[in-house]
Amino acid sequence: MLTWPNYIPIRQSISAKIKSGRLSRSKIDTRGDPIEIKVGQQKQLFIDDYVEADYPDAIDGAFGNHSYQANRTGLTANSYRQEVFMTTIRINLRQNNKMTKTEWQELEEIGYVRLGVVLPEAQIDRLCQRIDEIMLGTIRYEGMGMQLCPSAPGAGPTTSFSAEHKGSSLKYRKIQELEMDPLFLKYIQHPLFRDITRKKIGEKVGVFRSMFFNKPAGGGVPLGWHQDGRNWNLSIPEEITVYTALDAQTRENGCLTVIPYSHKECPIHTVRKEGEIQKYAPEEKRVYMEMNKGEVILLKIKLLHSSLVNTTDRPRRAFSIAFIDGDTYCTISGERYPQVLPEYHPVEKQRS
Ligand SMILES: O=C(O)CCC(=O)C(=O)O
Numbered sequence: 001m002l003t004w005p006n007y008i009p010i011r012q013s014i015s016a017k018i019k020s021g022r023l024s025r026s027k028i029d030t031r032g033d034p035i036e037i038k039v040g041q042q043k044q045l046f047i048d049d050y051v052e053a054d055y056p057d058a059i060d061g062a063f064g065n066h067s068y069q070a071n072r073t074g075l076t077a078n079s080y081r082q083e084v085f086m087t088t089i090r091i092n093l094r095q096n097n098k099m100t101k102t103e104w105q106e107l108e109e110i111g112y113v114r115l116g117v118v119l120p121e122a123q124i125d126r127l128c129q130r131i132d133e134i135m136l137g138t139i140r141y142e143g144m145g146m147q148l149c150p151s152a153p154g155a156g157p158t159t160s161f162s163a164e165h166k167g168s169s170l171k172y173r174k175i176q177e178l179e180m181d182p183l184f185l186k187y188i189q190h191p192l193f194r195d196i197t198r199k200k201i202g203e204k205v206g207v208f209r210s211m212f213f214n215k216p217a218g219g220g221v222p223l224g225w226h227q228d229g230r231n232w233n234l235s236i237p238e239e240i241t242v243y244t245a246l247d248a249q250t251r252e253n254g255c256l257t258v259i260p261y262s263h264k265e266c267p268i269h270t271v272r273k274e275g276e277i278q279k280y281a282p283e284e285k286r287v288y289m290e291m292n293k294g295e296v297i298l299l300k301i302k303l304l305h306s307s308l309v310n311t312t313d314r315p316r317r318a319f320s321i322a323f324i325d326g327d328t329y330c331t332i333s334g335e336r337y338p339q340v341l342p343e344y345h346p347v348e349k350q351r352s
Pocket of ligand 1: 213223228241243255256305306307318320
């Protein structure tokens, strides 16, 4: 079976055929990219007859163990030529709350693994509604860390992150300590994440952060290339983040972008200078993680990642959980972190 960072196997398979002369580029989607994926609950692949023979394997590789239904829905318009037809792939809800051996291997090797959609769409919608209520201030939690997006009216170019609500607006950039909210806590305690953390950490699990990352409609702040964890100063180092796309992510709305295998290339941390970007994160190494609404990715903390701004008129909301051992404390301040598994224990002193 083909392994997968992004749609590379499909692309490689197409490239091989182009090189060997069995397929001419003109036979593929005339817009240049051989395969177009429309992100949403349904993915549409524009795929050619030659690729069809390979595609069950490729798709199987692409979506790991997730079941899928592929239906040939007929020939597309003439502009795609007769050889190109449209296939609809529906990503079903993940059935298995345990990670497979292959998924663990992929995580270790590539630095991330796609886990599929973990919650039904209606429940993801409830999380979206809840985070909107928190931003608007109709639901409030004392001590919850919040930062406005500079695009919020009156926010100014630099906004600070501190433990207070900063006005009713959907233009927040980050919100932390979401484990305080029962709906988000329930999600953090999802059986799949219980399985992952039991294997990686043990029975008693905390969160260094459970954070909302927002790129409000028509804006947001670009996030430069970086690894996580360098300044966390944790007594027990941890290395996994569970990242959930609350809205579908695309290149247009500033999807998470990663450099596969970069977690092995240490230390790199923040990559700001042009020369460093060319060295560590050149365009050809980048994987734009276009995701379905509700799709979950497990990331190694040292995986180099970034994201751009949202150029669409809809928000790009995401939820990122950095799980740690429940006994971890900060080696500088001595502060402890909230425990979330097997049950929730908040910390007395709130972080700012
Ligand atoms: O959602 C984003 O744009 C960035 C997320 C991120 O940096 C993280 O989860 O560590």
